[in-house]
Amino acid sequence: MNLQAAINRNALRSLSLALAAGLALSPAMAQAGDMTVTVTNIPDAVGLVRIGICTEAEFPGTQCALHALVPAARGEVTAIIANVPAGTYAVAAFEDRNGNGKLDRSFFGIPTEPIGFARNPPMRMGPPSFADAALRIPAEGGTVTVALRTR
16 A cells, blocks of 8 residues: 555545534534423503513623514413524513514613513512523423513
8 A cells, every 4th residue: 555545545534533523513512492482461462572582691681682573462472483502591571562672661760561581580670680580491492481560
C-alpha cells in the first residue's frame, strides 16, 4: 500500500467518524416539541390574547421569541406554539383589548388589561419573578394553563 492511499483511507475514516458523531448528537441538541397553552378566565371577546413563552432574559417583556396571537374569546382560548426547545421558561398571557401590542397600565403602573402567568404566582407590586412563573418544558413539549386576572 502506498503512502497516498493510506492517507486517503485515514482521512475517510476520520471524516466518517466525525459525521457519525455529528448525526448522533444532532437530535439530542435540536429536540423541540409543541407547547399547548390554554388561557382561561378571559372576560370578553375583545382584541387579541397575546401568549409568550419567555426565557429569563426576555421576562417579563411582551416580545418573547416564542409567542402566539389568538383572537380573544369569552372564557378560554388555546394556542399551540411549535418547536419549543427544552428548557426553563416563564409563560405569560394578556388580553390586548385595543390591539396596540403592549400591556396597558394605569397611571400607577397597574395593568388595565387582563394578565396571567403559568403557575398563577402572586402579583403584588409588579410582575412575579421569573422563578415564580417559570416551568421546565421537556423536549417533547407539553401543556400549561394560564388564568387571566383583572384588578
